[in-house]
Amino acid sequence: MKKVFALVDCNNFYVSCERLFRPELNGKPVVVLTNNDGCIVARSNEAKALGIPMGEPFFKVKHVIAKHKVHVFSSNYALYGDLSHRVMDVLRQMEPDVEVYSIDEAFISLPVTKVWDRVKYAAELRERVRKQVGIPVSIGIATTKTLAKIANRVAKKEEQFNGVFDLAGNSQIDQVLAMTEVNDVWGIGRRSTEKLNSRGIYTALDLKTADETWIRKQLTVVGARTALELNGISCISLENAPPCPKSIITSRSFGHPVTDLYNLREAVINFVSIAGEKLRKLGVEADTLNIFITTGPFDEQASYSNNQTITLHQPTSSTPDLITAALQCLKSLYKPGYRYRKTGVMLAGIVKQGYRQQDLFSFLRPAEKEDKQLMTALDRINSKWGRSTIQYGMTTAEDKPWLMQQTRKSPAYTTNWQELPVAKATGLS
DNA sequence: TCTGGGGTCCTAGGACCC
DNA sequence: TCTGGGGTCCTAGGACCC
Numbered sequence: 001m002k003k004v005f006a007l008v009d010c011n012n013f014y015v016s017c018e019r020l021f022r023p024e025l026n027g028k029p030v031v032v033l034t035n036n037d038g039c040i041v042a043r044s045n046e047a048k049a050l051g052i053p054m055g056e057p058f059f060k061v062k063h064v065i066a067k068h069k070v071h072v073f074s075s076n077y078a079l080y081g082d083l084s085h086r087v088m089d090v091l092r093q094m095e096p097d098v099e100v101y102s103i104d105e106a107f108i109s110l111p112v113t114k115v116w117d118r119v120k121y122a123a124e125l126r127e128r129v130r131k132q133v134g135i136p137v138s139i140g141i142a143t144t145k146t147l148a149k150i151a152n153r154v155a156k157k158e159e160q161f162n163g164v165f166d167l168a169g170n171s172q173i174d175q176v177l178a179m180t181e182v183n184d185v186w187g188i189g190r191r192s193t194e195k196l197n198s199r200g201i202y203t204a205l206d207l208k209t210a211d212e213t214w215i216r217k218q219l220t221v222v223g224a225r226t227a228l229e230l231n232g233i234s235c236i237s238l239e240n241a242p243p244c245p246k247s248i249i250t251s252r253s254f255g256h257p258v259t260d261l262y263n264l265r266e267a268v269i270n271f272v273s274i275a276g277e278k279l280r281k282l283g284v285e286a287d288t289l290n291i292f293i294t295t296g297p298f299d300e301q302a303s304y305s306n307n308q309t310i311t312l313h314q315p316t317s318s319t320p321d322l323i324t325a326a327l328q329c330l331k332s333l334y335k336p337g338y339r340y341r342k343t344g345v346m347l348a349g350i351v352k353q354g355y356r357q358q359d360l361f362s363f364l365r366p367a368e369k370e371d372k373q374l375m376t377a378l379d380r381i382n383s384k385w386g387r388s389t390i391q392y393g394m395t396t397a398e399d400k401p402w403l404m405q406q407t408r409k410s411p412a413y414t415t416n417w418q419e420l421p422v423a424k425a426t427g428l429s
Numbered sequence: 430t431c432t433g434g435g436g437t438c439c440t441a442g443g444a445c446c447c
Numbered sequence: 448t449c450t451g452g453g454g455t456c457c458t459a460g461g462a463c464c465c
Contacts, residue, residue, distance in 0.1 A: 034433035059431040102465045189463050249435055
């Protein structure tokens with residue numbers, strides 16, 4: 001059966017998550033920051049109205065924030081991840097085909113019915129999420145994903161639609177596209193916008209009707225696909241069974257610059273441990289490991305960035321194996337005399353556990369089975385008592401300059417017994 | 430003083446092979 | 448004197464997304 005796409009998008013997701021446990025913040029300006037309290041990553045509508053831009057470094061808007069008493073939160077990914085799962089679960093209760101596109105967005109496919117029925121159904125979906133999870137969402141419906149994105153923008157912006165807008169079979173589709181700036185089209189970023197503008201293409205409608213060979217040449221097949229999608233020709237299908245990832249990255253900027261190898265090692269070991277945990281959680285193994293270190297893009301006097309890759313003999317998800325390789329890379333990368341700001345690990349060559357090719361020399365690793373059991377035990381303990389309960393090669397040094405700075409973090413309301421919100425009965429004797 | 434983290438896809442160019 | 452062509456694979460870098 002022919003289907004249409006619906007995009008369900010949580011409104012100002014991180015802010016909505018924070019407000020869920022602090023309802024007194026409804027109607028007040030709120031922002032959420034990136035790791036290390038670096039940049040603005042989410043804004044309430046009130047904060048948007050104050051002109052605080054998305055992605056702006058925090059220090060640049062500190063004066064606006066102080067002046068208007070904007071509430072500021074460090075990011076609390078444990079909370080957002082948990083609430084995201086709950087939203088997705090509600091969607092799956094109603095629809096079998098759900099593609100979780102990001103932490104706050106999902107595509108679903110709906111049967112082609114009358115527009116009125118679709119809108120009514122979407123409204124019900126929206127109401128269920130609000131009731132069961134408490135997060136407001138907007139829903140855009142159209143015949144392609146790119147158009148569903150645009151429909152969603154309308155649903156979010158125009159209050160009269162109550163959070164649902166249907167573009168499929170809508171006779172005013174070209175009017176909507178004419179009102180949509182081309183840089184707001186999904187897949188058209190800064191660079192493409194420059195090229196398109198130079199050719200007189202400013203709106204989604206301009207792009208829809210633009211010369212195909214020119215688009216193909218300037219924006220590659222990706223841009224050509226976007227143009228087709230604007231024409232209602234679906235090129236991007238629903239992926240409701242995510243394949244195993246091609247790469248897994250764990251990296252963090254440091255809370256304070258690091259100059260010595262000792263602290264870099266500790267940071268690398270920590271990040272590699274997290275990456276190993278991710279592998280095991282997904283039931284996959286990796287055979288390629290890349291370590292990078294950098295002074296960051298803003299240190300103009302003495303900047304240094306480098307990375308090194310090691311290909312392992314066999315795919316593995318064992319943390320000690322990964323650490324050994326990682327420290328080997330780090331040793332050759334490290335140069336004294338720099339103020340390092342960030343390091344990270346990237347794992348690639350990822351295969352499902354058990355799918356790897358039999359290795360001629362496996363008799364050389366009799367410890368492999370014990371290793372697996374150790375990892376299972378470690379993951380179980382850390383998942384029960386918190387990620388840092390058991391760690392590799394970690395010192396008890398009080399000064400860990402690489403640790404993240406997060407001074408405005410809300411409690412882990414839903415994922416930590418110690419931080420559960422407490423309902424206080426008042427007025428009872 | 431202070432600027433995130435985690436992904437995907439595409440292309441061009443070099444190495445290498447026959 | 449005269450020095451090909453076609454294919455594959457890998458990597459780096461760019462662009463984009465949330």
